[in-house]
Structure formats: structure tokens, C-alpha cells
């Protein structure tokens with residue numbers, strides 16, 4: 001997977017970010033290597049239907065997650081999570097229809113919770129530490145992942161999720177920003193859902209303002225830096241369709 005070199009990182013943004021690239025010194029990741037070997041064709045072809053219509057036409061619809069949303073309302077009030085997480089979940093549901101072999105419940109819950117940890121770190125450090133230098137290795141990034149696991153372990157058991165399931169959720173949350181490779185199909189789908197929300201107009205509006213970028217600059221960078229990071233073909237197709245619609249709507253070819 002290629003690495004972002006500018007503030008339009010696939011993960012969560014901040015103004016004026018100066019994002020360093022992941023280097024070749026990353027330690028070996030046996031699970032990541034095994035997943036890469038199992039799914040050697042990239043982007044991973046979709047065996048199921050791929051819906052490239054605007055994401056607003058298929059909101060997240062699994063009602064059993066409403067109780068989980070209620071349990072993390074506080075965590076949605078940080079860093080735009082109340083926009084980022086529902087849109088990402090809608091994309092996660094779509095991706096699970098395109099990849100029916102994935103454990104959809106796991107993808108959905110991991111996506112819903114993946115950034116809730118930001119509500120439990122010092123917000124002032126998100127910009128000062130989380131977006132300088134080698135951002136994937138910034139302490140604040142690891143902290144939001146660990147705090148997200150803490151949220152999962154706090155809220156999921158009371159909602160009937162098994163201990164084994166909770167740990168599988170945490171395996172995806174822990175490292176979703178800081179580990180450069182996915183370790184499973186479910187991990188990959190969560191990562192793609194985490195990126196796809198940016199291509200929707202709501203994502204562009206929110207994230208470009210976070211970065212202090214005009215929409216044309218931001219969408220250019222989505223095309224050059226985020227599209228190549230997408231792991232699945234379904235996500236690549238959705239991103240291409242959304243980006244085309246968003247560029248037309250926002251007239252980015254003219255207003256630049």
C-alpha cells in the first residue's frame with residue numbers, strides 16, 4: 001500500500017498537517033504478509049455487487065447497531081466523528097455486500113468504533129503531535145487506537161457481544177492508523193470505509209476545512225494519494241464515482 005505524503009492522509013486530518021511517509025523500516029508483519037499472499041490481486045476484485053451511487057442513497061441500515069450508537073454518543077462529538085463515523089459505516093455496509101465472505105458484523109462494529117478513542121485523548125495534542133513528522137508513529141495516534149479499544153471493551157459486552165468478538169474488533173481498531181498493512185479482509189474493508197467517506201461531498205466539506213485547503217486542491221489529492229491506497233476494487237470504484245460527482249458539483253475544474 002502506498003503511503004500518504006501530504007495532509008490528505010487516509011486517516012483523520014488536521015489543519016496544516018505535515019505528514020511523513022512510512023519508511024521501509026517497518027517491522028515484518030506475519031499476519032499482514034499472510035493476508036497479502038491470500039489476496040494477491042490488488043485492488044481485491046469484488047465477488048458481490050458494487051453500488052457506486054451516492055452514499056446518501058444507502059444510509060447505514062442495520063438497526064441492531066442503534067444501541068451501540070447510543071452507547072458512544074459522547075465519543076462522536078470529537079473531531080467530526082458524528083459525520084465521519086456514520087458515513088464510514090454506510091460505506092462499510094456497502095463493502096460487505098461486495099465482499100460477502102467478510103464477517104460483516106465485525107466490519108460494521110469495528111468501523112463504527114474505530115475512531116471513538118479520539119474523545120479520550122488530549123485534543124490539543126491531536127494537531128501538535130498527531131500530524132507532525134512521521135504521523136503514523138506519533139504517540140497520540142497510538143493513544144487514540146488504544147482508547148478506541150478501551151471504548152469497545154467498555155460498551156460491547158453489555159450489548160451482548162462475546163469476549164472473543166470484542167477482541168477481534170480491537171485487533172482491527174488497534175493499528176488502523178499506525179500499522180501500514182491490513183491483516184484480514186475485515187481489516188481491509190474497515191480501512192477502505194475509513195477512506196471512502198472523504199470522497200462524498202460531506203467528507204470533502206469537512207476534511208478540506210480541517211486541512212485549510214480549498215476543495216480543488218483537496219480533491220486533487222484524494223485522486224493522487226488516497227485512491228492508490230484503497231485495498232479493494234469495490235472501494236476504488238466507489239471512490240472514482242464519488243470523486244467525479246463531487247468535482248462536478250463543486251466545480252473544482254473552474255474554481256481553482
Ligand SMILES: [Fe+2]
Pocket residue numbers: 011012114115144176177
Ligand atoms: Fe483513526
Ligand SMILES: [Fe+2]
Pocket residue numbers: 011012084114115194
Ligand atoms: Fe477514521
